[in-house]
Amino acid sequence: DAKTTQPPSMDCAEGRAANLPCNHSTISGNEYVYWYRQIHSQGPQYIIHGLKNNETNEMASLIITEDRKSSTLILPHATLRDTAVYYCIVRVANNDMRFGAGTRLTVKP
Amino acid sequence: ETGVTQTPRHLVMGMTNKKSLKCEQHLGHNAMYWYKQSAKKPLELMFVYSLEERVENNSVPSRFSPECPNSSHLFLHLHTLQPEDSALYLCASSQVMPGASSYNEQFFGPGTRLTVL
Numbered sequence: 001d002a003k004t005t006q007p008p009s010m011d012c013a014e015g016r017a018a019n020l021p022c023n024h025s026t027i028s029g030n031e032y033v034y035w036y037r038q039i040h041s042q043g044p045q046y047i048i049h050g051l052k053n054n055e056t057n058e059m060a061s062l063i064i065t066e067d068r069k070s071s072t073l074i075l076p077h078a079t080l081r082d083t084a085v086y087y088c089i090v091r092v093a094n095n096d097m098r099f100g101a102g103t104r105l106t107v108k109p
Numbered sequence: 110e111t112g113v114t115q116t117p118r119h120l121v122m123g124m125t126n127k128k129s130l131k132c133e134q135h136l137g138h139n140a141m142y143w144y145k146q147s148a149k150k151p152l153e154l155m156f157v158y159s160l161e162e163r164v165e166n167n168s169v170p171s172r173f174s175p176e177c178p179n180s181s182h183l184f185l186h187l188h189t190l191q192p193e194d195s196a197l198y199l200c201a202s203s204q205v206m207p208g209a210s211s212y213n214e215q216f217f218g219p220g221t222r223l224t225v226l
Contacts, residue, residue: 034214043111043199043217044152096142096165097201097215099152 004088009104018075022088025069035073037084078107112136113218115200121224130185130221132200141183144199190225
């Protein structure tokens, strides 16, 4: 599975959009981009995934560049409860999840 | 609630004890996973069971012994652990489907916080 690079930490003001970047320059054609988050001392929670097209669900939007070498997770209106570690993972479907260090997002009032 | 439950939520054990962690999924999934998360470290995949067969064992020491009696239940048997085994142990489940065009997000339980004295 391709390796990902994420900033170790980010801050965001409550009510503003949080844009979390992820680089995956070695991604191959059949690898999906997944995003999970882990709120302190809880199990990781699935957020969204995509292959080529941008995706949106009730939690977030995922923007994947045309060359697929990077992506951005967007939380449109961050709340204090969105404070968590966000993991970007790329993998072939049905392969195991390999979590990196992620980005620690802190939403501030 | 994710549909994956783990018991106990907290466990303290001595190095000579034998204990077991239990995971149960109520989602009808056919794959289950054990992960270990040590302090300030990424999650580490330990074991994968797909259709009740162990399909992956990531060089985990033999003092950790998994068991998957059916597709809904997963155990992690612990014996003669070391203090460095203290961690959050997470169980997850997913539906494995054939073909690369399929996807299967994993649903995680709340974890068992294990302390080895």
